[in-house]
Amino acid sequence: MAQAPRITLIGGGLVGALLARQLAQRRFAVEVFEKRPDPRRAGFLGGRSINLALAERGLQALRTAGLADEVLLRAVMMRGRMVHAHGGASGLQRYGVDDSEVIWSVSRGALNMLLLDAAEASGVRFHFGQSLLDADFEQRRIRLADEAGTVREHDAGLLIGADGAGSALRATMNAYAPLGERIEPLGHGYKELEIPAAGALPPELVRQAGGEGRFALEPHALHIWPRGGYMCIALPNAEGSFTVTLFLPAAGAHPSFATLPDTAAARAFFATDFPDLLPLIPRFDADYAEHPVGTLSTLYLDRWHLDGRALLVGDAAHAIVPFHGQGMNCGFEDTVTLAQLLAAAPGDSASVFAEFQRIRQPNADAIAAMALENYVEMRDSVADPHYLAKRALGAKLAERIPGHYMARYRLVTFTHLPYAYALERGHRQDALLEALLHGAPDVEAIDLDAAARLFQSTLEPLPELRHG
Known part of the structure; x- marks a missing residue:
């Protein structure tokens, strides 16, 4: 490994932190630049899904990094979909044959902080509050700016972008040599709400909802309120709350986010379409007013890399809609494949990057297609x-x-x-x-x-x- 190049990662989120850990375990020298402040000190900044579904592919990547058991201690098991019909009846549709086939609800923030700690313990150096400005791919140098506007340069070595769907490195690469970028909006958006832990709700309401212990609803399920063309889902959090996500068309015929311009209209809509859910969200008006409408798109690229100089991984290369719960799992699979390829040929990054795209791109395209299909299944077909x-x-x-x-x-x-x-x-x-x-x-x-x-x-x- 004496000939192994230095590696610079842009992005210290879930995929970036896990990839950094995987590479450091293989004795690469890794530095990570992340535009946001360190969540372990500044607190985790919201704006994206609060919790995520961890499945076998992601678990296997965590196992290779020696972290699976620690992550599962902080996760909530979900056996299947609890489908809530419009009339109030509900029923569980198992994901697998038994409890050996379950998925896990994990906190994005807690998982990110665990991965950051693990990567640092392996020797990775993190630099927070550092936004990528541009890159000189010929000289393998990048320019970054901190929150005060102070600019610094860095000798990058191998440059890998794990900075998400809005990747700054992808934009810089695309300006240097077009990557064949195509972004296909879904035309639907989402807004997050919250069911608090059972202790914050009237006991009679919790009993009616079928909750147990700290949870206002059955804790070991992903809850779905399918309504044909739109839906709500709820994922359990370890402390007893549920993160509720409303998925609606962005505009067009009612209901859509365009036809629910304020909390009064949204509350009336929920009272009609989700009457069993609304009483479980005591901060409905504040949540609806304060939480932005998120956008949903699928990203396709013809090229994920610039020969052996720069490569995109995870959402930076293949962002998908969230309806199969596989975005994080797919990105975690990326980290295992890339780390293994680089360890096998550390001096031939051009071949490694090309082989990485050859292996992973057909699979990224496949899960993108299945995620789009699963949205229709979840909102329309489950009932x-x-x-x-x-x-x-x-x-x-x-x-x-x-x-x-x-x-x-x-x-x-x-x-x-x-x-x-x-x-x-x-x-x-x-x-x-x-x-x-x-x-x-x-x-x-x-x-x-x-x-x-x-x-x-x-x-x-x-x-x-x-x-x-």
Whole structure:
């Protein structure tokens, strides 16, 4: 490793901090420049999702960094989707077959601070309050400015951008040599609200909502209020609260954020469309007024790197919408792949960066597509009888022929198989399920032996499934 280049990371968020840890563990000298202040001293700055869904891919990356157990101590298990129908009835749709297949709600701020501590303990040097101004890619130098406007220069060595969807390094690279950037807005936005811990609510209300202990709702679930075209979700936090996110069209026909201009209009909308949820948000008016509407887009790039000089990873290269809970997990997978490639060929960054994009870009494109599809499923399909019939048939086949059928969600969430494989396999499985249900819409009327033979004769066996 004596010949290993120095590495400069732009961005000390989740992916940047974990990548820094991975590289430092492989004896690279790593410095990180982050535009925000150190959250361990200044407090974590909001503006993005308060909590995130951690799944097997992200957990595996944390395992390679020796951090998984510590993270899980701070996480809340979610067994499945708790679907809240408009009439108030609710039911759990499990993500996996049992409690070995769950996802975890983690605090973005707490996880970021844990990763920063871990990276520093591995020898990484962090510089906070440092915004990237520009880069001289020929000389491998960058210019940065602190909050007071003081400008400094830095010899970058290898330059890696992990600075998120609004990446300053991506903008600088794109100005130097166009990357083929395409940003596709979803046309929907989001606003975050909060259900406090149960102690802050009337006990009778908590009982009616099915809460337990510190939690006003069932704690071990991701809650969804699907309303066809829009929805609310709620994720549990370790201290007992829930982060609620309203997803709505940005404009157009009612309801949209454009047609809910103030708290009075928003409260009336919730009273009609989410009557069981509204009483659980005592600070509704303040939350709605104070929290901005976030935007949702998918980022595509033709090129993620400038030969061997600069590379983009995580959201800086492939930001996606959040509806599969895989953005962080995908970025964490990036860190493992890149660290392994650099460790194997530390003196050939051009080949490493090209190979990194070759491996990861098809998978980033696949999860971007699946995240968009999952939005439709979450807001429209989870209460649809045909969707439920297809899900029930899939569950029967998964039990009968586990070597030939696994639901796409499980392939994505609980295995390490490539996202691109999960997308392709999922489409082929779905076509067979649709054909079976078209011939017999009642799941109980389907000949499961014949259905199993159809899958076994049409699809090759699943690869060896690698759980953590």
